[in-house]
Amino acid sequence: MKSEYDAIVVGAGHNGLVSAAYLARAGLTVAVFEKRPIVGGAAITEEIWKGFKISRLSYAYSLFDPQIVRDLQLEKHGLRVVSTDPDLFVPFPERKHIFIWEDAKKTAQGFEKFSSKDAKSYPKYLEFWKGISELLGPMMLSPPPSLEDFTSVFASPETLEGLKVLMFSSVSDLLDEYFESDYVKAAICPRGLIGTMVGPKSPGSAYVLGHHVIGGSSGETGIWGYLKGGMGALSDAIAKSAESFGAEIARNAGVSSIDTQDGEVSGIELSDGTTVRAKIVVSNADPKQTFLRLVGRDKLDQNFVKGIEKIKDQGCVVKLNAALEELPDYKALPGKDLGLQHKGITSIGPSMDYCEKAFDDAKYGKPSEHPFLRIVYHSANDPDLAPSGKHTMSIFAQYFPYNLKEGNWDERKEEVGDSIIDTLSEYAPNIKRAVMQREVLTPFDMEREFSLPKGNIFHMEITPDQMFFFRPAAGWAQYRMPIKGLYLCGSGTHPGGGVTGAPGYNAAQAVLADAKRDRDLDNSQ
Ligand SMILES: Cc1cc2nc3c(=O)[nH]c(=O)nc-3n(C[C@H](O)[C@H](O)[C@H](O)COP(=O)(O)OP(=O)(O)OC[C@H]3O[C@@H](n4cnc5c(N)ncnc54)[C@H](O)[C@@H]3O)c2cc1C
Numbered sequence: 001m002k003s004e005y006d007a008i009v010v011g012a013g014h015n016g017l018v019s020a021a022y023l024a025r026a027g028l029t030v031a032v033f034e035k036r037p038i039v040g041g042a043a044i045t046e047e048i049w050k051g052f053k054i055s056r057l058s059y060a061y062s063l064f065d066p067q068i069v070r071d072l073q074l075e076k077h078g079l080r081v082v083s084t085d086p087d088l089f090v091p092f093p094e095r096k097h098i099f100i101w102e103d104a105k106k107t108a109q110g111f112e113k114f115s116s117k118d119a120k121s122y123p124k125y126l127e128f129w130k131g132i133s134e135l136l137g138p139m140m141l142s143p144p145p146s147l148e149d150f151t152s153v154f155a156s157p158e159t160l161e162g163l164k165v166l167m168f169s170s171v172s173d174l175l176d177e178y179f180e181s182d183y184v185k186a187a188i189c190p191r192g193l194i195g196t197m198v199g200p201k202s203p204g205s206a207y208v209l210g211h212h213v214i215g216g217s218s219g220e221t222g223i224w225g226y227l228k229g230g231m232g233a234l235s236d237a238i239a240k241s242a243e244s245f246g247a248e249i250a251r252n253a254g255v256s257s258i259d260t261q262d263g264e265v266s267g268i269e270l271s272d273g274t275t276v277r278a279k280i281v282v283s284n285a286d287p288k289q290t291f292l293r294l295v296g297r298d299k300l301d302q303n304f305v306k307g308i309e310k311i312k313d314q315g316c317v318v319k320l321n322a323a324l325e326e327l328p329d330y331k332a333l334p335g336k337d338l339g340l341q342h343k344g345i346t347s348i349g350p351s352m353d354y355c356e357k358a359f360d361d362a363k364y365g366k367p368s369e370h371p372f373l374r375i376v377y378h379s380a381n382d383p384d385l386a387p388s389g390k391h392t393m394s395i396f397a398q399y400f401p402y403n404l405k406e407g408n409w410d411e412r413k414e415e416v417g418d419s420i421i422d423t424l425s426e427y428a429p430n431i432k433r434a435v436m437q438r439e440v441l442t443p444f445d446m447e448r449e450f451s452l453p454k455g456n457i458f459h460m461e462i463t464p465d466q467m468f469f470f471r472p473a474a475g476w477a478q479y480r481m482p483i484k485g486l487y488l489c490g491s492g493t494h495p496g497g498g499v500t501g502a503p504g505y506n507a508a509q510a511v512l513a514d515a516k517r518d519r520d521l522d523n524s525q
Contacts, residue, residue, distance in 0.1 A: 005029045009283075013040065013490060015501065018068060018489075018501045028280075030246070045385075046232070052323040053384075054439075084225065097332040118184045128165075141506065144468045150468055151163065166210055170198075170204070183350075185351070186347075191208075197312075230385060258283065267281070280511055280515075281487070286456075286490060288309075307474060311466070311492075315457065316402070320394075323393075348373040348423060358398065374396040375393060402444065458496060458497020460491075462497050469494075472488065491503060
């Protein structure tokens with residue numbers, strides 16, 4: 001590595017890598033410094049047990065922007081998407097189940113056995129989100145709109161209703177409007193709760209649902225897929241692309257400070273004391289770490305510091321990864337041989353009330369006694385991820401607040417791991433003996449090992465009060481930060497969390513636009 005570059009990227013999460021690739025493609029000399037031994041941040045695959053390759057944190061590829069795939073030639077660098085159908089399997093204790101298919105008609109047919117009204121409403125519900133996606137989709141791969149531009153797209157009476165739902169409604173308000181069956185509502189509801197300290201009845205949760213519906217790896221609204229090689233395959237492909245444009249990536253290279261001189265950024269210092277100079281520093285670390293630790297409060301305007309300090313970021317997710325002897329045998333759809341029930345996401349959470357009660361525990365600092373779970377058996381779609389005949393299991397479980405009322409996370413993690421497996425075993429009794437190995441990643445582990453603040457999977461909550469022009473702080477949503485030359489490019493910027501690549505892309509465009517403006521100014525003098 002050299003001692004000076006045009007641009008330095010702090011952190012090789014997928015967004016940092018996207019920024020690095022676009023900057024290098026535009027001809028800048030770029031260095032990326034990543035604290036961990038591997039790139040990818042929350043989009044990683046690691047062989048934590050021999051022969052089992054685990055997507056340790058994020059598990060589904062759904063929101064990544066196709067334009068970035070094309071621009072960075074990610075398929076040439078190894079990206080392969082495996083789309084699955086059905087997308088979702090929801091078993092219920094009464095031995096009933098629901099599938100959500102790519103084909104909406106097929107899904108609606110399945111709803112018939114629960115409610116004819118809901119079967120008829122399903123296309124209307126999808127139409128609602130399609131309308132919202134058409135309005136908001138173009139705002140994702142671009143800087144956030146101003147408040148005026150944002151509201152102006154919702155000008156007609158019908159779209160204004162959409163704005164109301166998006167900004168102020170709860171998942172429960174929205175689903176009650178379209179559906180009557182508790183089973184149908186249970187199948188759809190958890191997507192509005194993912195990674196966020198909100199329950200189905202919390203205002204703003206409808207936006208969280210929208211966040212996960214808009215986009216889709218197959219180009220259709222809300223369809224999820226998987227990557228050959230797990231989530232790390234995406235990060236590896238972006239890293240290869242960045243390197244092909246000349247970017248250099250240093251691993252095991254934690255940044256301890258972002259340095260400034262005369263109010264402008266001047267470079268970084270690594271944990272081993274090495275300094276590297278650059279007039280542009282793009283931070284993929286979360287906003288609180290970037291400003292309060294790496295830059296330092298004293299170098300910043302105190303109003304800006306207050307805006308950063310009040311970011312809501314309490315994490316509420318536990319990730320349980322496991323190596324399985326055999327696939328789960330669901331009471332609601334028996335069979336241990338690979339079947340449709342093992343292909344997509346399995347959602348455990350039999351009613352909206354169940355999810356609300358799970359949230360109630362967490363509100364008061366307790367791990368949910370009965371959590372909702374989203375489970376993926378990646379090896380069911382990509383056998384290379386596990387030894388022959390064996391499987392991987394990835395459980396995303398909620399709600400587990402970072403701030404515990406009793407005990408600490410190191411003391412309580414295995415007890416919580418047991419409760420997650422107990423919950424699943426009520427639906428698939430063979431799971432307890434099927435687990436050969438497991439790791440439980442608590443919000444505290446996610447902070448300690450992966451630098452996710454308070455274990456927040458999106459760096460900060462994705463509730464409407466922290467999105468668009470409010471992300472990361474009101475007045476600072478354009479990637480450019482109060483110190484000249486310093487930019488943010490991670491999930492703490494518009495359009496927020498998820499494996500989208502969009503914050504990284506948008507930040508790179510801001511850097512390049514400023515560089516062009518500076519060049520034009522120099523030329524005109
Ligand atoms: C358990 C879990 C499940 C999820 N599931 C999904 C899913 O299925 N689908 C989906 O789309 N999204 C999912 N998400 C969200 C998604 O993974 C994240 O929003 C996204 O990956 C964040 O990307 P990023 O590049 O912005 O930041 P990060 O991935 O957090 O990357 C930041 C990088 O910066 C590095 N870093 C931090 N500080 C320093 C420093 N001081 N010096 C050097 N390096 C530093 C970190 O090590 C990390 O590599 C999930 C997240 C989690 C945690």
